[in-house]
Amino acid sequence: MGFRIEGRTEIVLKHWTEFPVMTGAEVRCRSVSTAEAERFDELRGEDRRRALLDMIISWNLESPAGDPLPVTLEAIKGLEPWVETAITTEWFRQLFEPPAPLGNGSTNGASPAETNHRS
Numbered sequence: 001m002g003f004r005i006e007g008r009t010e011i012v013l014k015h016w017t018e019f020p021v022m023t024g025a026e027v028r029c030r031s032v033s034t035a036e037a038e039r040f041d042e043l044r045g046e047d048r049r050r051a052l053l054d055m056i057i058s059w060n061l062e063s064p065a066g067d068p069l070p071v072t073l074e075a076i077k078g079l080e081p082w083v084e085t086a087i088t089t090e091w092f093r094q095l096f097e098p099p100a101p102l103g104n105g106s107t108n109g110a111s112p113a114e115t116n117h118r119s
Contacts, residue, residue: 007031010057011094018093019086028057029091037095049076052088 008031016022032040032055040051053073061069061083069075076084 008099011091013087013090013094016086016090018089019082022083022086022090025059025061027059027061027087027091029055029087030057031095037092041092048088049073049084052076052084055091056087 011029011031013027013029014025016025040048040055043051050073053071053076056071059069059071061075061079063069069078
């Protein structure tokens with residue numbers, strides 16, 4: 001009998017270890033293979049932002065006026081560079097950590113209202 005690896009389908013970024021200023025932000029990203037993560041890490045500029053767009057499922061980010069930001073390439077380009085860095089850094093950190101067990105009281109992935117994805 002072998003060990004079955006239960007792959008994650010998504011990673012929820014809401015505990016901003018290196019970027020506490022992001023507390024309250026929630027970004028849902030898809031999980032990827034090691035090969036995909038390595039390819040992403042090699043990308044720069046526009047190619048990296050397009051790949052980031054493909055990774056993000058939803059987020060609760062808002063404009064300075066309080067309007068929800070759609071998950072689009074234009075919105076990603078409009079972020080301050082540190083916000084994009086915070087998202088990619090935390091996503092990578094969680095990609096390479098084992099998932100925590102759900103345990104009792106899990107909401108089965110439910111979360112507050114989210115902004116829908118796509119451009």
